[in-house]
Amino acid sequence: MKIAGSFNVAAPVELTWRAITDPQVVGACLPGCEEIEAVSPTLYRARIGVKLGPISATFAAEVEVLEEEPPVRVVSVTRGEEGGRASHIRSENTLTLEPADDGGTRVSYEADMTVTGRLAKFGFGVMKKKAQSLAADFAGNLEARLNEAASGG
Amino acid sequence: MEFIRPDSIDAAVAALQAENAACLAGGATLVAMMNADLVAPERLVSLRDVAALRTAMRQPDGSVVIGAMRRHRETAEETDLRDGQRVLSDAAGQIANPPVRNMGTIGGSCAFADPAADYPPALAAADARIALVGAEGRRTLPADAFFVDWYETALEPGELIESVILPPAPAGTAGSYTKLARVAGDFAIASVALVLGMEGDACSHLAVAVGACGPAPVRRRDVETELLGGGLGDSEIRRLTDALADGLDPVDDVRASADYRRRVAPRLVRQAIAEAKQCLSGTQ
Amino acid sequence: MTGASITLKVNGADRPVAAVAPWTTLLTVLRDELGLTGAKRGCNQGVCGACTVTIDGEPVRSCLSLALNCTDCEIATVEGLAPAGSLAPVQQALAEGNALQCGFCTPGILIAAHALLRRNEPLSVDEVRAGLSGNLCRCSGYKKIVEAVVRASEARP
Numbered sequence: 001m002k003i004a005g006s007f008n009v010a011a012p013v014e015l016t017w018r019a020i021t022d023p024q025v026v027g028a029c030l031p032g033c034e035e036i037e038a039v040s041p042t043l044y045r046a047r048i049g050v051k052l053g054p055i056s057a058t059f060a061a062e063v064e065v066l067e068e069e070p071p072v073r074v075v076s077v078t079r080g081e082e083g084g085r086a087s088h089i090r091s092e093n094t095l096t097l098e099p100a101d102d103g104g105t106r107v108s109y110e111a112d113m114t115v116t117g118r119l120a121k122f123g124f125g126v127m128k129k130k131a132q133s134l135a136a137d138f139a140g141n142l143e144a145r146l147n148e149a150a151s152g153g
Numbered sequence: 154m155e156f157i158r159p160d161s162i163d164a165a166v167a168a169l170q171a172e173n174a175a176c177l178a179g180g181a182t183l184v185a186m187m188n189a190d191l192v193a194p195e196r197l198v199s200l201r202d203v204a205a206l207r208t209a210m211r212q213p214d215g216s217v218v219i220g221a222m223r224r225h226r227e228t229a230e231e232t233d234l235r236d237g238q239r240v241l242s243d244a245a246g247q248i249a250n251p252p253v254r255n256m257g258t259i260g261g262s263c264a265f266a267d268p269a270a271d272y273p274p275a276l277a278a279a280d281a282r283i284a285l286v287g288a289e290g291r292r293t294l295p296a297d298a299f300f301v302d303w304y305e306t307a308l309e310p311g312e313l314i315e316s317v318i319l320p321p322a323p324a325g326t327a328g329s330y331t332k333l334a335r336v337a338g339d340f341a342i343a344s345v346a347l348v349l350g351m352e353g354d355a356c357s358h359l360a361v362a363v364g365a366c367g368p369a370p371v372r373r374r375d376v377e378t379e380l381l382g383g384g385l386g387d388s389e390i391r392r393l394t395d396a397l398a399d400g401l402d403p404v405d406d407v408r409a410s411a412d413y414r415r416r417v418a419p420r421l422v423r424q425a426i427a428e429a430k431q432c433l434s435g436t437q
Numbered sequence: 438m439t440g441a442s443i444t445l446k447v448n449g450a451d452r453p454v455a456a457v458a459p460w461t462t463l464l465t466v467l468r469d470e471l472g473l474t475g476a477k478r479g480c481n482q483g484v485c486g487a488c489t490v491t492i493d494g495e496p497v498r499s500c501l502s503l504a505l506n507c508t509d510c511e512i513a514t515v516e517g518l519a520p521a522g523s524l525a526p527v528q529q530a531l532a533e534g535n536a537l538q539c540g541f542c543t544p545g546i547l548i549a550a551h552a553l554l555r556r557n558e559p560l561s562v563d564e565v566r567a568g569l570s571g572n573l574c575r576c577s578g579y580k581k582i583v584e585a586v587v588r589a590s591e592a593r594p
Contacts, residue, residue, distance in 0.1 A: 053266065053304020054175070054183075055191050118190045125406025126268065126303050129368070156441070156459035156505045177506065184501040185482045187460055197459055199506050226495075250571025252549065253483060255495040256502070338570050 001115070001124050003131045006108035007139035008100050011146040016105040017071030017097055019146055029141035031134050034058075042068075048080065052130050057082050057119060059089060072097050087117030107142075109135065154195060160202040162286060162315065168198045170288055170311050176200055178222060178261030181253050198313075206260065206315065209233055215321030218284075221260025221314040226251070228259055237279065237322025237348035237358065244275035244330035244346060250338040260314040263299070266306045266369075268404070269340040273300050274364030275330055277372050278346035281319050287312035300369035326350035326358045327433050331425040333417060335408060341365040342409040345421045349429040356385040361393060361422055366414050367402040390426055394419035443508050447471060448517030457504050464488045464499035467514060475515035475544040479573075486572035489545035490514045496552045496571075515544035518551060527551050527589050534585030538576035545572045550586045560590040 009016055019025045023044050027036030036046040042065040049058045059080035067075040073096050080089040091113040100106045115127070159165040169176065175194035177183055186192045200206055206222035211233035219228060219241075228234075229246035248254055248262075248271045262272045263283060276283075276296040283299040285292050288311055299307050308314070322328065332344040343365050350358030359377045362370040373396040380389050403414035440456040445466065454470050464481075467473040467490070479485035481500045488500040491513045519525040524532065527550045537543045546569060553560060553568040560568070565586045566579075574582065 054186065121189045122191060123404075123406050125404030129303055129402070129404055154459040156503070158506070177503065180501045180503060180506070181483055181498070184462065184503060188462070188481045188500065193460075197503075199503075201506055250486070251552075251568060252486065252489050252496040252498055252571045255492075256483075256497050336570075337567070 001113045001128055001131075002111070003113060003128060003135065004108075004110045005132060005135055006106055007136070007143070008102075008104050008106050009139075009143045009146050010102075010104045011149070012103060013071050013097050013099050013105045015149070016107065016146065019142065019149075020095065020097070020107065021068075021070075021074065025142070025145065029138050029145060031137045031141075041065075050130070050134075052122070052126065055119070055122060057087060061089075082117070082119075087115070087119040089116075089119075090114050107139070154193070154197065156197050156199065158199045158202050160204070162203055162205055162313075165198055165200055165203055165313060166286055166288060166311070168196070169313060171196050174198055174311075176261075176264065176313050178258040178264070179224065179256040180261075181249075181257035182261060182265045182267070200260075200313070217319045219259055219317045219319070221263075221316055222258050223260075225249070225254035225257045225259070225262075229254065234319065235322065236324055237326035237328040237350070237360075238319045240279050240328030240330055240346050240348050241272070241275045241281070241319060243328060244271040244332075244344075247271055247330060247332050248338075253338075259317055263317065264306060264308060264314055266300055266304050267340070268303055268368055269365040269408075271330065271332065271341065271344065271364065274344055274346040274362040274370040275328075276317065276319075277362035277370035278348050278360040279319050279322070279328065280360065281317055283314060284316045284318055285312050286315045291315070293318065296370070297372070303368040305368075322348060323350050323358050325433075327429045329425060329429050329432070331421050331428070332364075333421055340408065343403075343414050343418045343421055345418070345425040346370070347422075347425045347429055349426065349433065351385070351430060351433050354384050355382050356380055356389075357382075359385070361397070361425075363397055363401065363418050363422065365403070366418050367400065371397055371400040373397055373400065385426065385430070390423055394422050397422065441505060443505060445471075445504065445507055445512055446510065447473065447512045448514060449511075454504070459503065459505055461504045462500050463490070463502040463504050463507050463512070466504045467499060467512075473514050473516050477541055477544060479541070484573070485542070486545040486549065487542050489548045489572065491548060491552060494552075494555075496549050513548075515547050518547060525551065526592065527554055527586065530585040530589035530592070531582065534581050534588065536578065536581040536585040538574075538578050542572055542574045542576075546574070546582055550582075550589070553586065554590055558590070560587055562587055565590075 023036045023038050027033045032049040034047040044063040046061045061080035063078050065076045076093045078091040091111045093111045096108045157168045174196040177197045177199045206220040209219045217233050225245045225248045234242045281296045282293045328348045333342045346362045348360040362372045376396040403411040405411045440458040442455045444453045477487035479487035483498045483501040490499045492510045565583045
């Protein structure tokens with residue numbers, strides 16, 4: 001399942017890069033992210049809860065940074081597993097930052113996600129909508145945080 | 154997991170006041186999801202023995218109150234539904250297949266809120282209200298406000314659906330449900346619920362809800378209102394389908410691509426209106 | 438989890454079952470506890486129809502019915518269609534019409550068809566197809582099945 005999208009934030013590229021590569025910022029902006037820790041500069045662990053109608057799942061996820069090209073591009077792989085419930089997710093992600101015309105930053109993301117186990121029995125069509133809405137929420141939260149920082153908050 | 158079979162609405166509501174409790178209505182969806190290990194409620198509250206949820210009654214004002222535990226088969230055969238209200242029975246008769254229609258209930262279907270289910274657009278077009286009951290008391294919501302997002306409704310934890318209330322449809326209106334599916338009984342690729350009234354050549358009542366093309370049924374009341382009194386010819390229908398198209402947010406899935414759904418939904422609207430007009434002119 | 442002790446009324450007889458967990462389906466009880474293996478576990482999702490039985494006379498999915506919800510009901514399975522050693526008319530019709538291949542879907546088809554035939558009037562091909570639309574045959578032997586049920590409906594007095 002491929003998910004792609006982009007959003008603009010008002011902050012310049014350098015600032016956006018710092019925020020988007022800071023696990024604490026990402027953890028705070030990602031809906032359902034219950035905890036996140038940096039194991040090494042290129043490895044993060046997180047607990048992420050997702051809910052789709054009556055179905056809820058909590059994943060222990062690991063994000064490994066494979067390539068980093070500051071401040072424009074980061075390639076990572078996310079592996080998640082649901083404790084004891086035999087559902088796995090794997091996602092290869094590319095995040096690209098570029099200056100926007102208004103001095104802000106255009107953030108583009110692409111993810112190629114596979115889901116196996118019990119959750120795969122549920123339709124991918126709606127799962128994709130859900131992933132897109134999570135991405136939109138993340139963008140909104142990040143934007144709010146950056147704006148807050150820009151206004152000296 | 155606990156299993157409770159209360160015999161009254163009050164007892165059911167009381168039993169539902171627990172962490173991770175779920176109502177078991179017909180089981181057609183919930184048990185399938187339990188079998189697939191997608192959900193595992195800690196407490197199941199079976200509504201089977203709650204007789205008050207199993208009735209459907211036509212009120213003096215012509216509205217019809219359908220208990221949450223009415224089976225699809227019962228709703229498909231419901232003689233209390235008249236005129237435009239028939240949109241609901243037409244939809245009920247197209248859900249799945251006979252054994253599933255013997256099990257599934259209107260309350261269960263609404264609570265699960267599958268975006269491709271048949272009841273939500275029919276309820277939206279019928280201007281139905283959903284009656285909820287919880288520990289705090291009762292409230293009713295219009296269908297538009299009840300279906301909130303993908304598989305999400307306005308139901309709060311500890312609340313259950315008591316009934317669905319269809320307001321009276323103006324005399325002489327026709328209600329129909331037009332469903333495009335890969336095979337009979339499958340979930341819809343796209344569907345159109347319609348309540349239409351014509352006085353001569355003038356449109357006197359119009360409600361169109363598109364199903365299976367977004368998280369909730371799509372209606373454009375503003376355009377419907379503008380079209381009242383007019384002829385409902387090709388250009389008017391085009392205005393409506395263009396407006397509806399703006400509100401569609403279909404999924405790509407095994408049944409059809411999002412693009413296909415966008416293309417086919419306006420055609421289904423045209424087909425539904427043409428058929429309803431023909432049906433109305435035949436009865437006048 | 439020890440589960441509840443219940444009594445189910447199956448094919449006219451009271452059948453006690455011990456230690457039934459809340460999530461146990463009627464299908465599981467019929468097959469694994471009561472030895473009634475006519476109803477089949479196909480998809481376990483209510484889609485295929487191989488598990489179809491009747492509850493209070495109406496065909497339903499036994500894989501979507503929780504056993505604890507089925508007390509106080511009359512349950513009938515394919516084993517109860519006719520006394521041992523004999524065939525109900527619908528069974529006879531399918532046998533004579535060679536209307537089965539692997540046979541996995543047959544018990545569900547028989548239950549659904551039997552319910553259709555209760556209307557006691559000749560059925561059209563379309564009526565039979567609609568009535569059996571919830572029963573999948575993966576050998577895709579639908580033509581003979583439908584023909585057999587139509588014939589059974591015509592043969593009735």
